[in-house]
Amino acid sequence: MESVKLQIESLRSQLHEHNYNYYVLSQPTISDFEFDRLMRQLMELEAAYPEYYDPNSPSVRVGSDINNNFTQVVHRFPMLSLQNTYSEGEVTDFYNRVKRTLNEEFEIVCELKFDGTSISLVYENGRLTRAVTRGDGRKGDDVTANARTIRNIPLVLKGDDVPPYIEVRGEILMPWSSFDALNKERAEQEEPLFANPRNAASGTLKMQDSRVVASRKLESYIYSMLGDSLPSRSHFENMTLARGWGLNVSDTMRKCGTLEEIFAYLKEWDVARKTLPVITDGVVLKVDSLTQQRNLGATSKFPRWSIAFKFSAEQAVTRLESVSYQVGRTGAVTPVANLEPVLLSGTTVKRASLYNEDAILALDLHIGDRVYVEKGGEIIPKITGVDKEARFLLGDRVTFTRKCPDCGTPLVRNEDEAAYYCPNSEGCPTQIKGRIEHFVTRKAMDITIGPETINLLYEKGLISDAADLYRLRFEDLVYLERWGQTSANNLLESIERSKSVSYERVLYALGIRFVGETVARKLAQAFPDIDQLAQATVEQLVAVDEIGERIARSVTAYFANTLCVDFVRRLRQYGLQFALSQEMLAAKTDKLKGLSIVISGTFELHSRDEYKAMILQNGGKNSGSVSKNTDYILAGENMGPAKLEKAGKLGVKIIDEKAFLEMLQ
Numbered sequence: 001m002e003s004v005k006l007q008i009e010s011l012r013s014q015l016h017e018h019n020y021n022y023y024v025l026s027q028p029t030i031s032d033f034e035f036d037r038l039m040r041q042l043m044e045l046e047a048a049y050p051e052y053y054d055p056n057s058p059s060v061r062v063g064s065d066i067n068n069n070f071t072q073v074v075h076r077f078p079m080l081s082l083q084n085t086y087s088e089g090e091v092t093d094f095y096n097r098v099k100r101t102l103n104e105e106f107e108i109v110c111e112l113k114f115d116g117t118s119i120s121l122v123y124e125n126g127r128l129t130r131a132v133t134r135g136d137g138r139k140g141d142d143v144t145a146n147a148r149t150i151r152n153i154p155l156v157l158k159g160d161d162v163p164p165y166i167e168v169r170g171e172i173l174m175p176w177s178s179f180d181a182l183n184k185e186r187a188e189q190e191e192p193l194f195a196n197p198r199n200a201a202s203g204t205l206k207m208q209d210s211r212v213v214a215s216r217k218l219e220s221y222i223y224s225m226l227g228d229s230l231p232s233r234s235h236f237e238n239m240t241l242a243r244g245w246g247l248n249v250s251d252t253m254r255k256c257g258t259l260e261e262i263f264a265y266l267k268e269w270d271v272a273r274k275t276l277p278v279i280t281d282g283v284v285l286k287v288d289s290l291t292q293q294r295n296l297g298a299t300s301k302f303p304r305w306s307i308a309f310k311f312s313a314e315q316a317v318t319r320l321e322s323v324s325y326q327v328g329r330t331g332a333v334t335p336v337a338n339l340e341p342v343l344l345s346g347t348t349v350k351r352a353s354l355y356n357e358d359a360i361l362a363l364d365l366h367i368g369d370r371v372y373v374e375k376g377g378e379i380i381p382k383i384t385g386v387d388k389e390a391r392f393l394l395g396d397r398v399t400f401t402r403k404c405p406d407c408g409t410p411l412v413r414n415e416d417e418a419a420y421y422c423p424n425s426e427g428c429p430t431q432i433k434g435r436i437e438h439f440v441t442r443k444a445m446d447i448t449i450g451p452e453t454i455n456l457l458y459e460k461g462l463i464s465d466a467a468d469l470y471r472l473r474f475e476d477l478v479y480l481e482r483w484g485q486t487s488a489n490n491l492l493e494s495i496e497r498s499k500s501v502s503y504e505r506v507l508y509a510l511g512i513r514f515v516g517e518t519v520a521r522k523l524a525q526a527f528p529d530i531d532q533l534a535q536a537t538v539e540q541l542v543a544v545d546e547i548g549e550r551i552a553r554s555v556t557a558y559f560a561n562t563l564c565v566d567f568v569r570r571l572r573q574y575g576l577q578f579a580l581s582q583e584m585l586a587a588k589t590d591k592l593k594g595l596s597i598v599i600s601g602t603f604e605l606h607s608r609d610e611y612k613a614m615i616l617q618n619g620g621k622n623s624g625s626v627s628k629n630t631d632y633i634l635a636g637e638n639m640g641p642a643k644l645e646k647a648g649k650l651g652v653k654i655i656d657e658k659a660f661l662e663m664l665q
């Protein structure tokens, strides 16, 4: 008995942990299939041993995505999860249960299950007033500012039959095209990749800077409507109307009268979904009539009138031949599994990602093992398990390498990080060449030179870092094997042209860890020349929007390193841009110098983010809360009563949009 209790507790704590990784961090460490298997195990044990019931068990509660950087809002109608199954038999069971309970005619609507993160959108008098995440089902995070940036979420609904108050629910997704572009950029930055579009979408929706959210190109798919005076008692009808109001309702949904029709839908869409621009992971079945839905009711976690049939991820079994390691330009070492080639979702897979040491240990991998490979939402296939029964001869246990595969230096692991690094950044050839390759990319200095040429010039001793490119002479190049006058001139011209590349791109090209394109742009705006940036303290850096501790420390570490400082000095000598251009500078003033301004409420002329940017551009400071140091409150409509009261007490001046804009004249 005792051991059952322990088993239940262990499953609960594992599931809580996985929920946290998935919903809050957007970084799951196990596959959904594995998660669902653990959950099912727990539910079976709980059903057999009801004496261990716990209202906090992950089996009775919705996994929470709440993040304290946002304001929480209580849902008017709770946001539940869905009962999940991978089995067709359970779809039949569901259908029969509904039939028995209702004991009357009913219809089932089949819809695709979009795999993103759920959102609730409230429209009052046709205007979007609030967007909230599912949270713990009872209350969620207010992400209205971010949701407003999503292209197909209308701010105003069109049509004269829109009820005065409606709530629609849907899924926020990152289309494959945006996902691939984002991961490509992250790979260039050697930042951890998003495992799939779902994690990318949920991570993005919870960002603090709406401009970054806007740039990530999310999309919404609406699948339900709630409210006190809905236009119809049919879910399908309501969705059709919603589409007419401008909401993005997928036209893949279908009304089905029989089980045969339901199975035909499942069969059709298991294949057809692969051509959609967004990720789906199953089909959701819903009883169409809202009255019948109400009669069927809900548990604390799921409605009883709906079930989700999930498609299993495609899997293959193959043999692990070896594990190799790659070093990147930042020194991060990543393990790669080399597999006996196997066909998976139409492509031959030879390699799989192993992420890091913890992932390898969790799998308990041995060379020669038969392993399961999956290609779910991920671009790079991954190993999800080992067939331990098939181990006749146990090969060597896979342990993470302790030495750099390139230069042999012992690796180091930073606290709080799963990755290992080669610390020999100045002498490790792969890192050196990697940094030069990054320096010349299109988004950085845009010099037309490929990795082979970089390798050749490095081997010949002509360049030992990116600054040496600017020292290259015609005579150095023209005599190289297979080179001639044209190729030599082309390269020199391209190098020369790069001298006019703007400051923010030069900052990006330097390859400071964690300083990607967007961060470089923000840094350039906040510190208009390199001297100001080099002198900035961690405190000054984190005061800039979206710049966190991790980035700030990386920047200060860069400028504390004499080798880096010397590199910058040489580039400067060669004439690269290390200050914002005149036009960019002209937009900056110090009209608000020394003033601390709080923004509150909603505005008509510009968005909050635009006002925030204007304050910074003009030398002011934007702070989040009213204190005795606040000089002004820039107040729009619906300014919070708490702020108003505090401002009154402290005697802070309140100005409106027009007065603020006049200050900048």
Ligand SMILES: NC(=O)c1ccc[n+]([C@@H]2O[C@H](COP(=O)([O-])OP(=O)(O)OC[C@H]3O[C@@H](n4cnc5c(N)ncnc54)[C@H](O)[C@@H]3O)[C@@H](O)[C@H]2O)c1
Pocket (backbone or CB within 6 Å): 018, 019, 021, 022, 023, 028, 029, 030, 031, 032, 033, 035, 036, 062, 063, 080, 081, 082, 084, 111, 112, 113, 114, 115, 116, 117, 118, 119, 134, 170, 171, 223, 284, 308
């Ligand atoms: N890998 C992990 O560590 C981990 C951790 C936690 C959860 N998970 C996965 O998440 C699942 C649980 O997550 P969940 O509670 O969000 O459930 P879910 O994602 O399985 O299903 C419910 C959600 O489906 C969405 N949905 C998409 N299309 C829909 C449609 N047409 N109609 C209605 N809803 C639609 C809604 O947002 C709804 O909240 C688990 O089954 C598991 O697969 C994985």
Ligand SMILES: [Zn+2]
Pocket (backbone or CB within 6 Å): 327, 404, 405, 406, 407, 408, 409, 422, 423, 424, 428, 429
């Ligand atoms: Zn090395």
